[in-house]
Amino acid sequence: MIEFTDQDVEKYSKSTVSGTGFLAYRDVEKLLSKLNLKPKRALDLGCGSGRSIGVIKDLCDSVTGCDISELALKNTHKSHPDVEVFLNDLSSKQYPSAKFDSIFSFLMFCHVDSLQSMSQELERCYNSLNEGGFLLIVKPNRAVAVADFSSVQGVGTPPELEGDCFNVHLKNVDLVVEDVYWKPETIQQECEKLGFSYLALHQPLGEIADNQPYRDEYHESPYFYLVMQK
Ligand SMILES: C[S@@+](CC[C@H](N)C(=O)[O-])C[C@H]1O[C@@H](n2cnc3c(N)ncnc32)[C@H](O)[C@@H]1O
Secondary structure (H helix, E strand, O other): OOOOOHHHHHHHOOOOOOHHHHHHOOOHHHHHHHHOOOOOEEEEEOOOOOHHHHHHHHHOOEEEEEEOOHHHHHHHHHHOOOOEEEEOOOOOOOOOOOOEEEEEEEOOHHHOOOHHHHHHHHHHHHHHEEEEEEEEEEEEOOHHHHOOOOOEEEEOOOOOOOOOEEEEEEHHHOEEEEEEOOOHHHHHHHHHHHOOEEEEEEOOOOOHHHOOOOOHHHOOOOEEEEEEEO
16 A cells, blocks of 8 residues: 655645546536436545545535545544544454445545555445445546646656556646556456446546646546446
8 A cells, every 4th residue: 555644645635626636526426417326425435635525525415534644534624524534444344334325435546556455445345335335436547647637747657567656746736646557447357356346437538618727638538437336
């Protein structure tokens, strides 16, 4: 598991839903409505300092936040005092609370650096969802390492094989983060091994109406959304 330092958490906490990153969140509501999915009691896995909670909060009856960074959870508590949070215990088989109807994970699975830790995290998700509940994962595509996106730029050698680490410069907060390359099909397969069923894969492209300073975002998708159901 790639961990953010406290300094990274603080810098990342300043990032807003804008630029290239706008596309990581823009289509969540539309996709849920197309699939007729109701998030009801939701978990935001890898909630960071609370930005993604801000995106999904109004779509859900309640949201709980989870992260491996205590500082991120403190920040979340400051920005969303009404939201319960907990620290992820990477040795457990289930999250320590009542089951959820939905689990959202924005830009978290790019921190997972082995198939084994991916499978363990997905198992916690599976065991913590009610029957019929869904998991929505939003993760960067390999394109973030090579394309000319407006606010996210690959640094150094792009990944060749799945599981390869690469660096990405988040221009808006001037932070270089480490990402791990996984294809959506691989995450889907790991989910299916646990009993999840595939619902949808969505790759958003930039639109003029977004009013963002896009470049390659108009023809290359920076992120994928994968939706799996228990
Ligand atoms: C790039 S940030 C995204 C934060 C937030 N979801 C957002 O969209 O703004 C990823 C977060 O995932 C957290 N993280 C990484 N691995 C995790 C794990 N196994 N369980 C929970 N959180 C994790 C990191 O500490 C970091 O705060």
